[in-house]
Amino acid sequence: MSPVPADLATGNLPTGDADVDALIGREVRRRQSTVQLLASETEPTVGVRAAMASVFDAKYAEGMPGSRYHGGCEVADDLEELAIARAGELFGAEYVNVQPLSGSAANLAVYSAFAQPGDPVLALKLEHGGHQTHGSRANFSGRWFSPLHYEVRREDELIDYDQVRDLALVHRPRILVAGAASYARPFDYPLLRQIADEAECILWVDAAHLAGVVAAGLLPSPVPYADVVTLSTNKVIRGPRGGIILAREQHREALRKAVFPFVQGGPSMHTIAAKAVACAESRTVGFAGYVRSSIDNARALGAELAARGVRVVSGGTDLHLAVIDVSALGISGAQAQYRLRAAGIVVDKAVLPFDTQPVTVGSAIRIGTPVATERGLTPELAPALADAMIGAMSTSEHAAHDRIRREITDVACG
Ligand SMILES: *Cc1c(COP(=O)(O)O)cnc(C)c1O
Numbered sequence: 001m002s003p004v005p006a007d008l009a010t011g012n013l014p015t016g017d018a019d020v021d022a023l024i025g026r027e028v029r030r031r032q033s034t035v036q037l038l039a040s041e042t043e044p045t046v047g048v049r050a051a052m053a054s055v056f057d058a059k060y061a062e063g064m065p066g067s068r069y070h071g072g073c074e075v076a077d078d079l080e081e082l083a084i085a086r087a088g089e090l091f092g093a094e095y096v097n098v099q100p101l102s103g104s105a106a107n108l109a110v111y112s113a114f115a116q117p118g119d120p121v122l123a124l125k126l127e128h129g130g131h132q133t134h135g136s137r138a139n140f141s142g143r144w145f146s147p148l149h150y151e152v153r154r155e156d157e158l159i160d161y162d163q164v165r166d167l168a169l170v171h172r173p174r175i176l177v178a179g180a181a182s183y184a185r186p187f188d189y190p191l192l193r194q195i196a197d198e199a200e201c202i203l204w205v206d207a208a209h210l211a212g213v214v215a216a217g218l219l220p221s222p223v224p225y226a227d228v229v230t231l232s233t234n235k236v237i238r239g240p241r242g243g244i245i246l247a248r249e250q251h252r253e254a255l256r257k258a259v260f261p262f263v264q265g266g267p268s269m270h271t272i273a274a275k276a277v278a279c280a281e282s283r284t285v286g287f288a289g290y291v292r293s294s295i296d297n298a299r300a301l302g303a304e305l306a307a308r309g310v311r312v313v314s315g316g317t318d319l320h321l322a323v324i325d326v327s328a329l330g331i332s333g334a335q336a337q338y339r340l341r342a343a344g345i346v347v348d349k350a351v352l353p354f355d356t357q358p359v360t361v362g363s364a365i366r367i368g369t370p371v372a373t374e375r376g377l378t379p380e381l382a383p384a385l386a387d388a389m390i391g392a393m394s395t396s397e398h399a400a401h402d403r404i405r406r407e408i409t410d411v412a413c414g
Contacts, residue, residue, distance in 0.1 A: 012024055012028065013053065031371075033344065033409060034341075034344045034345065034346050034409065035344060035345045035346065035372060035385070035408060035409060035412045036346050036371035036372055036375070037345060037346060037347045037367045037368060037369065037371075037372055038346060038347065038348060038368050038371070039181075039182075039209065039320065039321035039348065039366050039367065039368025039370075040181075040209070040232075040234075040235055040348075040368065041234075041235075041368070041370065041371055042212075042234070042235065042236060042237075042238040042370045042371060042374070043238070043371055043374055044234070044238060044239065044240060044274075044278075045238060045277070045278075045281060047274075047277040047278075047281060048238070048239055048240055048274045048277050048278050048281075049274075050277075051240070051270060051273035051274035051276070051277045052240050052270055052271065052273075052274045053270070054270050054273055055270075056076070056079065056269035056270040056272070056273045057268075057269070057270040059072075059073070059076050059269040060266045061073045061076040061077075061080070061266060061267055061269055062260060062261075062265060062266045062267070063260065064080075064256060064260075065077040065078075065080045065081050065084075070266075076269050079269065079272060079273055079276065080098060080099075080267070080269070080272055082276050083098045083272045083273070083275050083276035083279065084096045084097075084098055086276050086279035086280055087244055087246070087275065087279050088246075089279075090215055090279050090282055090283060091211075091214070091215070091221060091223050091229070091246050092221065092223055092224070093223050093229070093246035093247065094247070094248055094249040095245075095246070095247040095248065095249055095251060095252045095255065096244065096245070096246055097109075097244065097245040097247075097255055097256065097259050098244055098267075098272050098275050098276075099259050099260060099264065099267040099268075099272070100230070100242065100243030100244065100245060100259060100263075100264070101242060101243065101264060101267075101268055101271075102232065102241065102242060102243050103133075103206075103208045103230060103231065103232030103235075103243045104133050104243075105243055105263060105264060106230040106231070106232075106243030106244065106245050106259075107133040107141070107206060107230055107243075108133070108140060108263050109245060109255065109258040109259045109262070109263045109264075110175070110204055110228055110230060110245065110255075110258070111140075111141060111144075111145060111175070112258040112262050112263060113228075113251065113254040113255050113257075113258035114174060114175050114202045114204070114227075114228075114254070115145055115174040115175055116174075117144045117145065118144075118145065118146055119145055119146065119173075119174040119175075120145070120146045120147075120148055120171050120172065120173040120174060121134075121135060121141070121145045121146065121147055121148065121173050121174060121175045121177065122147075122148045122149070122150065122164070122167055122168055122171065122173040122175070122176050122177065122201075123135050123147065123148075123149060123150070123176075123177035123178075124149065124150060124151075124152075124159065124177070124178070124179075124180050124183065125149035125150065125151050125353075126149075126351075126359070127351045127352075127353060127354075127355055127359065128149075128151045128152045128183070128353040129152070129180040129181065129182040129183030129323070129353070130149070130180055130181065130183075131179070131180065131181040131206065131208070133206070134147070134149075134177050134179075134206070135147025135148070135149060148167055148171050148173060150163045150164045150167055151163060151353065152183070152314070152353045154353075154354060156314065156315070157313050157314040157315075157353055158185060158314055159183070159185075159187065159188075161188060161191055161192075161195070164176070164192070164195055165195045165198070168195050168196070168198070168199035168201065169198060169199055172199055172200070172201070173199065173201050174201055174202065175201055175202045175203075175204050176192065176195065176196045176199065176201050176202070176203050176204070177204050177205075177206060178192050178203070178204070178205045178206070178222070178226075179204075179205050179206030179207055179208065179209075179210065179222075179230075180206075180209070181208070181209065182321070182323050182350055182366050183314075184298075184313070184314060184316070184317035184318060184319045184321055184322050184323060185314055185317070185318055185319075186210075186219050186220065186318055187205070187222070189205070189220065189222050189224075189225035189226070190225060192205075192225065193225040193226075196227075202227045202228065203225065203226045203227050203228075204226060204227060204228045204229070204230070205222035205225075205226040205228075205229045205230075206229075206230050206231075207222055207229050207230065207231045208230070208231055208232040208235055209232075209235055209236065209319065209320075209321065210222070210231075210319070211231035211232070211233075211235065211236065211237050211244075212235060212236025212237035212238065212282070212291055212320075212370075213236060213291055213295070213319060213320065215237055215282040215283075215287070215291075216282070216287060216288040216290075216291035216292065217288060218288070218291055218292060218295065219318070219319075223246055227247060227248055227251060228245060228246070228247040228248070228251060228255065229245070229246040229247070230243060230244070230245050230246075231243065231244050231246075233271075233274075233275050233278055236291060236294070236320055236370055237278055237282055238278060238281065238282070238287070238290075238370075239274055239275055239277070239278025239279075240271045240274035240275060240278065241271070242268065242271045242272075242274075242275060244275065245259065290370075290373060290374060291320065291370075293373045293378070294320035294368075294369045294370045294373040295317075295318070295319060295320055295369075296379055297320075297369040297372065297373050297377050297378065297379060297382065298317050298319065298320050298321060298322050298367070298368070298369045299316065299317055299322075299379075300379035300382035301322070301367065301369065301382045301385060301386060302316060302317055302322040302324070302367075303316070303382075304382045304383050304385070304386035305324055305386045305389065305390065307386070308386055308387070308390045309328055309329070309390070310324050310325060310326050310328055310329065310390070311324070311325040311328065312324055312325075313325060313352060313353070313364065320368055320369050320370050320373075321366060321367065321368040321369070322366070322367055323350050323352070323364050323365075323366050324364055324365050324366075324367060325352055325363060325364050326363065326364060326365055326393060327352075327363040327364075329390075329393050329394055331393060332349075332357055332361045332362060332363060333349035333350055333351065333357070333361060333362030333363055333364045333365055334349045334360070334361045334362065335393075336349065336365045336393050337349040337365060339392050339393050339395070339396065339401065340365070340389060340392050340393060342392065342398070342401035342405070343388065343389075343391075343392035343400075343401040343402075343404040343405045343408065344404070344405035344408060344409045345385075345388065345389060345392060345408065347365045347366065347367050348365065348366045349361070349362045349364070349365055349366075350362050350364040350365055350366040351363070351364060352364045372412060375412075376412075377412055381411060381412060384408070384411050384412075385408065385411070385412055388404050388407065388408035391404050392404050
């Protein structure tokens with residue numbers, strides 16, 4: 001098996017295991033030789049990776065700083081306090097929990113803290129941009145709770161807040177959920193707060209995708225309006241794979257107990273170290289520039305694609321991601337994903353609001369720009385990338401895909 005060339009193995013120490021090293025090398029090459037347009041991914045920084053590889057991986061520290069179930073936690077206590085302080089400052093939150101192992105685990109903790117099995121919970125429908133942890137039947141949230149879903153309006157594909165209010169007042173959910181995986185517009189937090197107050201329910205904002213944009217100061221923060229906010233630290237915020245919960249002081253005890261011992265065991269202290277690094281890095285000018293450029297690139301690419309005959313859902317984007325209706329090309333979202341991959345461009349298939357295709361096929365793709373932006377994508381390159389994408393989606397010819405791949409990876413792979 002061939003060793004990983006040093007220049008491709010950026011930031012990877014050899015494991016000494018030939019099989020695993022070969023796979024790491026292949027993955028590095030795959031990432032570097034394709035245009036990465038996945039909305040959920042970023043390249044963790046060297047600092048984040050170093051923290052992830054640190055000795056803190058070895059530490060058991062069940063409990064909270066100052067009250068642990070294990071000995072020898074004095075340094076882990078200081079580390080977790082540092083991460084809490086940094087996240088609290090970054091987002092202006094009263095209560096911070098940095099222990100959730102992922103965004104989904106943070107979400108499970110929120111349900112555990114505020115709802116009982118069977119309670120109604122109101123969230124954006126999955127097909128309209130929501131997330132599986134917001135009441136999908138395939139997930140605990142749809143199986144153990146009673147999901148209710150609001151939608152976007154057909155005419156402008158923006159959230160129908162009248163419907164949100166009607167559903168909230170009629171069904172009295174325990175929790176009103178805002179936040180989405182594939183909705184490229186900001187939420188109206190003041191209005192959602194008002195609805196939650198009228199319906200006397202908890203307002204939870206799942207800011208998985210939004211957190212990095214908020215940290216960069218480019219969108220209003222949900223923290224002043226929400227009872228609780230969850231986020232994934234591995235999305236735009238460019239940290240390790242994990243979650244954070246932010247909340248009002250009054251919810252401290254409920255959330256602490258929900259994360260541990262209800263949902264999780266020992267926290268992942270090396271990930272907490274990496275979260276501390278990412279929170280500090282998110283306060284730099286460089287970070288804000290990277291997020292701003294990611295949004296500029298998503299807007300430019302969306303506009304260039306639209307100029308070539310496909311449709312951007314809701315007419316555009318305010319984020320680093322966009323949902324593109326590819327049905328005008330006579331293909332499904334799954335076919336578009338496959339053809340683009342053949343041409344070296346990696347996207348997610350997606351569903352449209354009111355899609356006629358099943359969820360596993362869809363009529364759309366979701367694009368995201370953070371990784372491509374870090375690797376040099378600019379709005380000036382968007383026309384060439386849009387040409388390549390439309391070209392790749394419009395043909396099933398291998399030769400055409402090969403040609404497009406050679407051309408576009410030269411331009412857009414840094
Ligand atoms: C990505 C995402 C999550 C889940 O995050 P994981 O860290 O992958 O568990 C939750 N909610 C929304 C809206 C997301 O986009």
